[in-house]
Amino acid sequence: MFKRFYMLVVLGAALACNAAPSQKVPVTTPGDLQPDAQQSVVLKEVASLISRYNYKKVPLDDSLSKIIYNRYLKSLDENHNYLLASDVKQFETYKLKLDDDIQEGNLNDVFQMFNVYKKRYNDRIKYSLSQLNNKFDFNQNEDFVYDRDSLPFVASEADMNVLWTKRVKYDLLNLRLASADEAKNKETLKKRYENLISQFNKLNNQDVFQFFMDAVTNSIDPHTTYFNPANAAQFNIEMSKTLEGIGATLASENDYVTIKSIVPGGPADKSKQIYVDDRIVAVAQGANGEFQDIIGWRVDNAITLIRGAKGTLVRLKLLSKGKSLADKPHVVELVREKIVVQDQSVKKEIKTYNENGRTYKIGIINVPAFYIDFAAYKAGDPNYKSTTRDVKLILDTLKRQNVDGVVMDLRQNGGGSLVEAIDLSGLFIKTGPVVQVRDVKNKIEVDQDEDPAIAWTGPMAVLTDRFSASASEIFAGAMQDYGRALIIGTQTYGKGTVQSVIDLDQVISPSVSDMIARVTNKQKVAGSQSKFGQLNLTMAKFYRISGGSTQHKGVTPDISFPAIIPLDKYGEDTEPSALPYDMIQPSPYSKVGDFSAVLPTLKQMHNSRMANNVSYKYLLEDIADFKKRDAEKSITLNEQQLKQKRDADEARSLEHDNQRRVAMGLQPLKKGAPRPKNEDLDFLKYEAGQIVTDYASMGNKMTAAPTKVDP
Template structure:
């Protein structure tokens, strides 16, 4: 299957665009600030983190390995000689950190700057000449297993192999493309292999040059953040240092809103391109800015315009974003005709609609059901009056009640969590007042977090759809509904397993007289526990009904993270179960039998096993004929899975009535909803979840069973 060959090439590029490099030859731009950061982070972590961790030799080894891996994840820079030189500090980092000494960091960083310069020479020299495509050789891209190059020559050869793999992939793609064109038009003139090969190398060269432009844009603080995250990450995978700019993105992601023009931007070479307009945003409403346009200059109202060509993307965005009601003037090169014009936009609050709750109504066997998509547990910490997931969920349920639905299906697939507060409030919509989750600080007894509102927003049947990427707050909500016997949990075998609570703390709060912005620490301060006493950490929530999916055999989840906290238990909270359904076991068993005997789910299970095999196979042939043959063999085998997700439930999903007037004002919203409804109709997991929902029978009145 082609996927196997495309992913490594993309990863090859993206690894470096996400890493923290710097072109500034100065090893330490602000030594005082760096030492203050180390000192204050040390204080915060040792006193506030959930885990009481010793800064000892084991800690040093973790930071040593993590930092080097953070700089050189694909082992394209350092050699074994370099690692040996770094190793003199392998067991001393803990002692250095206690003294706010960053000698280890400076040594590795200094060497890395040298390696970056060498890298540009490597790829430039290698890509000048054609590769030997008949040579029998392979490359292994399992970077966790392969050793660092023994010497410089071996390192250069590994560069050669990686660049050759990229080039081979591009040649094969172009050959396949022109073969397809020739089938449609026999007069089409195909290029020779040598012509395709030359063009492929040129494309790879261009990609590398653009990559290193992005690398050189990054500054010392970007780079030092990688080291800090190696240090704080030694406590657990979810504890991270956030530069002030990263904190801004975090807040935006949590709230689902920002203030600006409502455009997604991307750096291509030295230019800032508009890649998408947010539907309903200021730029979308103004109507002149379009996807593909290039922003050349930015001016604040009547001020002189600032040239942003060549500016790093983060800095350019700072000038383009701004408070609601302010004016920004963009000098733009239009994609369509290449003309240059000035576009004036009044900034406003931009809501990222893909973040928010949405619902649909579907009729099955003469009865109506509501489907609610909850992509994350969002909240705006700075504006409590702004919409959040709990308020929106309550509204959506009321709207669906107006539609006379008889059951609710809540889709939590791929929901990575968010606000614990809103998770508790949403759980409270389906139960009387009572405990929802337990949280525990280091060395203290667990605290029970309750729903304190006796009102039940929805008393009807409830099914919750999850997968292996449902995490954190999703797991709290699903676990509570499972422990109360309030809902059927259906989907992946188990959810992600993130049972820890993080708090975002301004570092300056712990060093109040320091004038420079030190950023933020997202620190694990608590663990989640279900009301039945078990942690969601590592284990997640096991579905009442497990359905095979593409993730079934993949290695990911909290249990696969290095340094993840362990599963444990606390005493059970005092709660009563709602014995909501008279036929819970019968419905669950019926679904399990239906899934086990369904050919489409059997095929999904086979497909999942095959995907796991592909994931584990990290070796690629660099002989062109073998590469193509291997690709063809995989494509041929993959044909048996062509129909794996081809499904049509024949169900008609519709928007709730309240949305219909909105479509007249916003055609894009209608188009988005239509696409979603089509997707729902072809989703076999939604179909099976609706089967379960339609078969559940409520007890009347609902019984309360003592636990």
């Protein structure tokens, strides 16, 4: 099972064709982006892998071609702000042709669509720049329609100019409401528009290829995904929560790659020579490598040069904040190290509650993802990083601090490692099945917790929201099926499919790889991990041990909270290409508890508190306000009317916030005052701990003896 999900899946080293196809060369203009031979090979290989091995079988025909076309067009201009109706009419010749293009590895039509979009985008921003010298009347009663995705594409350039004149007016009005300095506002907007052009024109053919591959894979199912080499490297960092580099986060500012934060204890921090807002102007590999100028580079390309294997040397030329290119940059030598991404690691806190004259302590464990440093695990590193190991250490600490209960906070946790979901479940049950997996051949495998050790036996809840997905749903579903924990929050996402990672470098034959390198004269960039990228291919489906799939429906909580994240806009059941819900036979397991006897009382206690809870009242109002605003598609360009509306909204928001603050024992804020740092206004998290306290005060009234569940 561990191999199935994590080891690179090599489905035959020579599935790729022996050469890139010959293609008709399209008519181009200067600045147009073009596909390369490597992308042609990758396109055909990905299509072949999907057609042979994907769990959901979808023929690559005209029907799918239309879906891919619509998705790709939407990715380019979802809001119908750039392309003209005549452009889209021209594109429609590709609607039933893309399936043939994919099978032939032909990307000319795809790039033709992008290049038209690129021209229109640049035209629009340049037009916006030309409008900044206009004198606008902000007393007129006119509206700007900002949400246009349901409207037709604009018919003519004249109509497009009208739309964009209003957009410029809206941008200026926003700045005007903050400052009356018209000259300064126009200069600010000028820089903004120029930066938009600069950043857009840094898009390369890999970006275009990624846009199209997203359209292809998402037309099959929402979770089959292709990652180009740079995105593949980032995906694997997010999975492991570790990277090898200098320990700094970077951003692009005014054509400079700029240091935005420094990881404590990392190489950049230990050097004592690098500071936030320093600008990196050049990078060199090793002690003797030549410096490569990176001014004007995209930040992801710069990161590729700066990251690298642990123990290797990288040299940076840096300009401190306030210095110009006329000043001599200073050079810093750094030895790359393994960096742990702490911001996305498991964290804990303790909340205290008073119930029936007694003080209860509840440990809140925030689990942002199910991660594992697989490379370190595979290498035998005894200190490899993983969600389960981090949670186990926290539980040991909480037990020493004598907490009375635990809340596992899985809100916003989109999943990750299947193995970690199983191992984490094992911290709370003795042994037994955790999840069932049905593969493309309808073979069902039951994944078990085989470790009898239990890290926590006390009262427990799992807190979920709409963005709790995949591995989060496996864990929550298992805890609910076993009767081990109360599930509190909102219905989860419903992502119940299994993806296997396919390293395309291992699939595409060496002869094809060598041929592409010779034709394109491309070499592997220092620090990059892949030439062809990777495919995360849907190859199986998850089922709870009780038999129901987590797919589409997710996990329904025992005690529901209001849905802050709109259920009708986010979730697997909103995805047109999603696999359906179904059921299989349950797996034999023994329930360790049953909340049915106490659940009505717990719900009644929760509802009574919420009936008088100011934060709860305003949360419901905020949700209603969000729905109302979300339905709006236009905004006034009348300065007085817009100011009155925003002032009223701001006053209402401040009033709500202050009443929440007072209810939670905090001081109200004055208008414009900064919010105190590290302030926690998350009353739903606090309420989850209160529900666990309610249960703990009842004396853990679950079914004492295990109950056997058989198919």
